[in-house]
Amino acid sequence: IIALIGVLGACMFFADGMITPAISVLSAVEGLELAAPVLKPLVLPISLGVLLALFLTQYKGTNLVGVFFGPIMVLWFGTLGVLGLNGILQNPAILAALNPFYAIHFFTIAPWLAFLALGGVVLCVTGAEALYADMGHFGGFPIRLAWYGLVLPTLVLNYFGQGALILSNTAAATNPFYLLAPEWMLYPLILLATVATVIASQAVITGAFSLSRQALQLGYLPRMRVEHTSVSHEGQIYMPRINWGLMLAVMALVIGFGSSANLGAAYGIAVTGNMVATSLLAGVVFHNIWGWSKLRTGLLVAMFLTVDGAFFIANLLKIPDGGWVPLAIGVIFFTLMITWKAGRNLLITRLKVDSMALNPFIDAISAHPPSRVPGTAIFLTANLDGVPPALLHNLKHNKVLHERIVLLTARFLDIPHAPEAERIKVEVLPYNFYKVVVSYGFKDETNLPRDLKLCNEKGLMLDAMDTSFFMGKEILIPTKNTEMALWRKKIFIGLFRSAETITNQFHLPPNRVVELGSQLTF
Numbered sequence: 001i002i003a004l005i006g007v008l009g010a011c012m013f014f015a016d017g018m019i020t021p022a023i024s025v026l027s028a029v030e031g032l033e034l035a036a037p038v039l040k041p042l043v044l045p046i047s048l049g050v051l052l053a054l055f056l057t058q059y060k061g062t063n064l065v066g067v068f069f070g071p072i073m074v075l076w077f078g079t080l081g082v083l084g085l086n087g088i089l090q091n092p093a094i095l096a097a098l099n100p101f102y103a104i105h106f107f108t109i110a111p112w113l114a115f116l117a118l119g120g121v122v123l124c125v126t127g128a129e130a131l132y133a134d135m136g137h138f139g140g141f142p143i144r145l146a147w148y149g150l151v152l153p154t155l156v157l158n159y160f161g162q163g164a165l166i167l168s169n170t171a172a173a174t175n176p177f178y179l180l181a182p183e184w185m186l187y188p189l190i191l192l193a194t195v196a197t198v199i200a201s202q203a204v205i206t207g208a209f210s211l212s213r214q215a216l217q218l219g220y221l222p223r224m225r226v227e228h229t230s231v232s233h234e235g236q237i238y239m240p241r242i243n244w245g246l247m248l249a250v251m252a253l254v255i256g257f258g259s260s261a262n263l264g265a266a267y268g269i270a271v272t273g274n275m276v277a278t279s280l281l282a283g284v285v286f287h288n289i290w291g292w293s294k295l296r297t298g299l300l301v302a303m304f305l306t307v308d309g310a311f312f313i314a315n316l317l318k319i320p321d322g323g324w325v326p327l328a329i330g331v332i333f334f335t336l337m338i339t340w341k342a343g344r345n346l347l348i349t350r351l352k353v354d355s356m357a358l359n360p361f362i363d364a365i366s367a368h369p370p371s372r373v374p375g376t377a378i379f380l381t382a383n384l385d386g387v388p389p390a391l392l393h394n395l396k397h398n399k400v401l402h403e404r405i406v407l408l409t410a411r412f413l414d415i416p417h418a419p420e421a422e423r424i425k426v427e428v429l430p431y432n433f434y435k436v437v438v439s440y441g442f443k444d445e446t447n448l449p450r451d452l453k454l455c456n457e458k459g460l461m462l463d464a465m466d467t468s469f470f471m472g473k474e475i476l477i478p479t480k481n482t483e484m485a486l487w488r489k490k491i492f493i494g495l496f497r498s499a500e501t502i503t504n505q506f507h508l509p510p511n512r513v514v515e516l517g518s519q520l521t522f
Helices: 002-029 031-035 037-056 063-090 092-098 100-109 111-124 128-138 140-168 170-174 183-217 240-257 260-289 294-316 324-354 358-367 389-398 448-458 486-498
Strands: 371-380 400-412 424-429 433-440 467-477 513-521
Touching: 002 031, 002 037, 002 128, 002 183, 002 240, 002 260, 002 324, 031 037, 031 183, 037 183, 037 240, 063 092, 063 140, 063 183, 092 140, 100 111, 111 260, 111 294, 128 140, 128 183, 128 260, 140 170, 183 240, 240 260, 260 294, 260 324, 324 486, 324 513, 371 389, 389 400, 389 467, 389 513, 424 448, 433 448, 467 486
Parallel strands: 371 400, 371 467, 400 433, 467 513
Antiparallel strands: 424 433
């Protein structure tokens, strides 16, 4: 259940990651309509151009331009605070909204209208659902410091300023943000807003990279290329497939919805769905990891879910107006991730059932030894108790074995980083056979050549120059049975064929890799 909640939350975050760049950049560029109505036809192409440039430069990472992000965002939030404070000073009566009596009174006299208002109010807190997503890039303390020290105070000032403006002039409700600014400031503010939304979109995109990598290493996504964009920060990565997929989805959303107002309905469901999943998973952390009592955990989670659940249910009313989009995205991603996980487990089970037991195999070749050739052969396998198909194929066709045979499996743990003491485990078997288990956390870099050097400390001396990596390449043929629906099998096989090679995932030297293929009914 916990895993399913996590997968659902991840799926809603992917939907969020598609909608955030679209609505953010669109809303910023739409300021041109206010500055010069004649420029309205240019809003869509300018937004598409900005987004295209954003995604095309992802492969470079943020090292070069990242130094400007901080000052720009300080300027942005400082501007928000000043504009908001000026609006408040024009009509200080807005500060009465600090009194929760008015919110309660609103629900008392017009409960249905107040409930509907939650669907719009939630747009004031969008972005909060993604605060955790860049933990791998920045860490917890810098995020908390920036949030409480700058972001939250200036946002509150700006929203109160917008409220004050609308109290003074209800016509300003069409675009209270830009109308807070003096006329001379419109164009500079539009430029600053566009740059700020690009940076905000960057944070969501890098968050999607981090989340995808973790899902990959937990077995919920097929292998994909992961490129490191920083030599000093292991968490800063770039995933081409995720990047291009997000780009196409964002472009489609911008063209399909056409305005930030239309995207608002879709945005609310993605954000609040993510928040509900996060609150549930936070409860698991509070109780299982932090050791809180069930009562303490239940009270805090109930408080969060009361707010998050109300926002989520209110936004469900927007399904006919575009709210179906994030739900559809979530269902698609959920189906793909669960199908990949189930299919992968089914395939591993099938390979285990079909494989020959290892110990009898070693006994057999000890009794009738084949020719041995110099060097070490490392066979990647998910089943250390069986003979890898690649080993059998190599022996059958080449009639030889290497001097040393290493059966290697990579084990992924449900923790961020595997303890260094447990990184490598070596078991010595008869006839120069070895079992090696390499453990990784879901945030660890999977680099086998680097980690196999630790085998030297365990008594297994490996020389990179005389070591070859052997792996099986299965061609799956779907069959009808009760283990998995045929349509899901076809999805799994499609994902299986599109998966990145193990060579890239584990940083294996291509000139040292041998693939041996076989057909397998599935």
